[in-house]
Amino acid sequence: MSATAEPITLPATSAGIDLPIEGMTCASCVGRVEKAIRALPTVEAANVNLATEKATVKFAGEADLASVIQAIKKAGYETRTETVELGIEGMTCASCVSRVEKALRKVPGVIDASVNLATEKATITLPAATVSRKSLEAAVDKAGYAVVRTDVAADAEGAEDRRDAEVRHLRNALAIAATLTVPLFVMEMGSHFIPAIHDWIMMDLGHANSLYIQFALATGVLFGPGLRFYRKGIPALWRLAPDMNSLVVLGTAAAWSYSLVATFAPGLLPSGTANVYYEAAAVIVTLILLGRFLEAQAKGRTSQAIKRLVGLQPKSARVVRDGVVLELALESVAAGDVLDIRPGERVPVDGIVMEGETYIDESMITGEPIPVRKAAGSEVVGGTINKNGSIRFTATKVGADTVLSQIIRMVEAAQGSKLPIQALVDKVTAWFVPAVIAAALLTFAVWLVWGPSPALSFALVNAVAVLIIACPCAMGLATPTSIMVGTGRAAEMGILFRKGEALQTLRSADVVAFDKTGTLTKGKPELTDLVTTDEFNEADVLRLVASLEAKSEHPIGEAIVNAARDRGLVDAVVSEFEAEPGFGVSGIVEGHSVLVGADRALTKAGIDVGAFATAAKQLGDGGKSPLYAAVDGRLAAIIAVSDPVKETSAATVKALHDLGLRVAMITGDNARTANAVAAALGIDEVVAEVLPDGKVKAIKGLKRDDRKVAFVGDGINDAPALAEADVGLAVGTGTDIAIESADVVLMSGDLIGIVNAIAISRATIGNIKQNLFWAFAYNVILIPVAAGVLFPINGMLLSPILAAGAMALSSVFVLGNALRLRRFAAPVQPREPGRQITLANTLELKGSAS
Template identity: 55%
Template sequence: MGVPGTTKLQITGMGCASCVGRVEKALAAVSGVETAEVNFATRSAEIVHDRTTLLTDLSAALDEAGYPAALLETEFTVEGLNCASCVRRAETALVAAHGVVEGTVNLATKTAHVRYARGATTPQEIGEALTASGYPAHPRGTVKDDSADDHEINDLAHATLIAALLALPVFVLEMGGHMIPAFHHWVQANIGDQTSKLVQFALTTAILLGPGRIFLAKGLPALRRGAPDMNSLVALGTSAAYAYSVIATFFPSLLPAGTANVYFEAAAVIVVLILLGRLLEARAKGRTGAAIRALVGLQPQTAQVEKGKEVLDLPLGEIAQGDVLRLRPGERIAVDGVVLEGRSHVDESMITGEPIPVAKGKGDQLIAGTVNGTGAMRLRATEVGAGTVLARIIRMVEQAQGSKLPIQALVDRVAAVFVPAVMGIAALTVLVWMVFGPDPALSMALVAGVSVLIIACPCAMGLATPTSIMVGTGRAAELGVLFRKGDALQALQSVKVVAFDKTGTLTLGEPTLTDLLPAEGVDADSVLRFAAAAEVSSEHPIARAITAAYHGDLPLAEDVEAVTGMGLQARVEGHDVLIGAKRLMRAHHIDPGTLATQAERLGAAGKSPLFVAIDGQIEAVIAVSDPIKPGAPEAIAALKAQGFQVAMITGDAKGAANAIAAQLGIDHVTAEVLPGGKVEALDALRSEHGNLAFVGDGINDAPALASADVGIAIGTGTDVAIEAADVVLISGDLQAVLRGFAISRQTMRNIKQNLVWAFGYNILLIPVAAGILVPFGGPLLSPALAAGAMALSSVFVVTNALRLRWVGQQPEPTGPEPPLAAAPAE
């Protein structure tokens, strides 16, 4: 903000009129504020201030007082972004705009993400401010429209072709004579030196005023504003070569003897090569958004909707929550919904990563974008449009792709001074060659100065980080890992400890019958049949586990009675059935015999042992537990092999927690803690070992997910946990944790490679372009070669980022399903 005047803000959190005084006091304490008047009825504040007051200061004061300003977010598509220095200037214009709290610009996506104070400004005013700074901005929808990219590619291709066709004769006429003496003599004899120069002048003028006009139209105004960009460098370089050549053609007497050479071919070829570089760059950048386009393509455009007695094919935008849809075999599901009728198998691999189709029947949930199998179903829409799981995934990926990593701060600082520095180096180069250079000094000074202007490549700097983020986070989404916050990519690199919640994260999250040990001579299947019949009417989780373990028809149970704290008794097919703890057996004077030892062993393993007695005789001991997830042991082992400390923090009992930890090889266990205790446990681990990541899935994990350096939520968990996390694993597969670390590691390595190239390129080649090798017998780089090197630099950065599309090609191993033990008693 930083300008004198009045600012209006919407205030949140004011519950009564007495809050007004506290808000006014907090605002009045901000430096530069003259008066602050708060209206409780409208929940608004009007602040009169001087030019030293910043909106961020006002917002921070309100946050500290407990009455945050209402902030909104919006996005713009931004035109005219060509290099890192453009990004810096656009962001400066955004932050300076009245009412804007934060503004970030992404060169790779050509977008701006803005947080602004509600009531202080509007998206239209922000867009106008950005446009006034030289970067036209247009409001952007939720999903990126690729038609603008296609239009840009087509325009660049057309301009490049025309420029190349016009530049070819210029290049042949000038350079052909240098390379082939016989051709030089032919031109002199048949065309003439002056006529050759006139032809080159005409064609080069057409190039600069036609395909090359973009550099003059954008670069020169940027120079006048005192904010030069990459277009300014190209405009200066080509204009200098062109102007010198025009003087040499029409007014050669103005130049020192022997220096009236023309460089039309340099100006023409520079335009061609830079346009070609931008074309290749645009095409490559188009592929960086492949993940988003693939996700958008998963949503069908129409669906069959029941309207009264009719079934209509309606576009997605006309489908509402509560509508009943018909799903045909092989059809892609259009909305999130619940099955009303029918059965089928649905391919949910795009959400879960699991290739095996999932059986669906009445009451089961369906997800938009997944593919129906061979059955027909009717479903009721529960979420449509932006509310579907698929739409949320797209938003998460886009937010991550548009974010900035802390490492980008270095690039931004360099970009702020880079172009002016290059212009200064070019001017110094010309001066040095004029003073110390051999004859013809003026011509060589021009060549060296133009080469320095052209070879500098802020484009590569600006693209180094965002292109890698775009491709890396897009590839992560394809592998089932959503980076809700892009900076988690970098934060994962500093993690030393990975802490897990237990229930629902390391385990399946629901009791399962894991062991059935019958007494000698007893049939295990018969015991399970009686036990399941007795428990079938109970809603207790253990009862559901026992019932789910039997696959077959169950007899009717009579006189079912729950014995509080002990178990259950019932009569099945004329037999008395008892199921419960050891104390229930004792209450009925039943001796567990040798099965008591088996029960103790099961209990020591963290399981819940229960005895089954029929007609007063002990028949079996069964155990129910929350089994370890398939793949969890391999994931934990892999993390430890990579050098991570692995911990488990759970509210479960110590016995069960220690048993699971022992099976998985986890070293640090904290059990029987409340949600706040999980945060304290994380703090203790952090102080001992360093930064940590926490993996959880439940509502009670939200504080720990928010407190961790990187919070990783299981996507099958609660919305509260997902909202508190930095990274979301779409499925419950813990192998995705490994994939997240692998993608982070490779993306950061890719970013560093890009930055080393972008900075190293300029550090090494700018001196070469300036002619530092000439005193040692080396070449003086021509402007045309400088333009080619500059174009290839940006293409290299984008192409290197595209390598991340192939991260994780090899499938991760997963463990087998834990078997149900059914062994005779020893």
């Protein structure tokens, strides 16, 4: 469902919540579903209607839709769900995230809600057509935040505009706050440390006037640029749901209020405690604004991968209409239009080349650096760059259907997801801010009762320091920022994490299992070996054999014909063609009697194949079945056709071994062929002779001893195995069904991408752990310091000003650390174009493989 669509409103009332159910066909289905739902302890009543295909569920207490949906699924039926995405404004820390999630989850009908602080988006899962967008927006509004209305097509652009506006507003607020704070800081701190300033204030300006000026400057900072904190923090306090803004409000308001009394009614305070802390309140606001400004700038950089992907699509295209080339907006291009592309231009949409020839740079989509040749019949992808030729192509996919649009959606989905590691953060931040307020109150009480004179001043300063330093911003940003940068960098390398969870799971893989055909191999039979006797010329034999096989429809014959045509050999005229199943084919080619087939075919014809006994054994050891050719009754050649291994398969297996992983292969081939391929590639485990529907069982077998299995496949029959594996990786050259079933997609089809995917998974999770360590360690160490635990030991106290600076630094540190992932370099670079490497190259035979 799009973010702007308005589903039908079916609110949860005392009558219950309606859930759409798929798969029911009769009354027994109804009974089965009702029984499954009623068995849940949280359900008071359930009524299923076959005609409307809905279940009305009434809960005894709080609605637990997730359990109901799981029960329906176990009963053998499905509940249609959809997702709604909302842009959220006003979130500043992890506690804000937790608050919005709780508010959304309380909306009747919502199954789950996940909020991402870095992307400022909420993803809500709910039963199809049961909850209105208005009710979701109302829940967000009630929680104290705002929903941003955006058009889906302009969402990325709008988000960038909003972020730019936020940076601009923060820059202006910081400039005003700094302008007012600097003279205030100089007056107060300078009077303590610089004798000249102290003398000027006391003798010329006057102490009272100095306090009035400090009051005016601090008030201007707090209720000018700092008003943003009060607008958010005070309502949050009234709702008994304090956030980071509330901590700032409590800290600065306490310092300012105390100073106000000390300035205008000092007699109300105990003797010796009438001190002012205007500069602390002002500097705190200024430093936090500085931190927010730097944070907003860094957050903008975390989404640069998406910006670059969006920027790949040109704004217009040249469309051929009625023989005339027109410059049209990209939105006006429709499927079936003919487009004209010149050298140096970007391809606007996906399509198939009609005329012309060129080389196209597809590196921004696949990660492959070498331009790809395109001619009539070739596919082109929107966003790629035409290098040197002019072509015309027919548009096949436009708008949201293009590969580039799908990539952007995949990356955004991965960036907006939550990893399992985030669960710990969510649990901590749920109680963090209230705990900090309690710690500040305890600090105030302890210093007030047991602190040295003036106890009230010590109590106030230390309590404010605790409030200011305990910022959960770093906790909230630790995971999502790393995910954003990591998945964005992966996309630039041609690796798409369709699900963010795969980032965490892939790094823990113990076994990488490959489908053989089409994944480790090219998936199309090719002529790999042709060795002639001394009496015959290789090219002549290949031409005669290929001419004969052209009359056959066997895949092996097709491979031989393609090899001959690739070498420019012209078909000869064939007569008296005969095909004998299980033996071979024969005929007259240019007056020569030609026979091609298995050894039994030549033996039947009285031709001895013993001359190729050694070659036949080597081919057999390589998992190949040899064919023989005879010309005019004489043995002419031994031939092998097989599905050749991809150029990078062996290097990929070695690289995976270097990472400490075991490699397995699942194939329907016979054990001899499978073991030969596995031996050549260095594969550890082989599951051979697997039927198409047996791959899931094979994956389960590899999972023994609690091993984590990553499965790599490309075909339709690989989809169930991709889903069964802990992580499914689909090569981008495979089928759409396989790609949709996978967690990770390798756009280039280059298997080396698997190694790079694992490497960036490990780098990203390592980065997240560093961020979380810093965020938690910072608070664990500095909150006690701010409370004054070191004072009895060495007399050290943490100034609220230093606390504000450290708090701002913590968020900037986490963001800066996450941004390091932008410089992640692939440990294995894509292969350079070169000679095909096949098992045939290892045979020391006369002649060469075609």
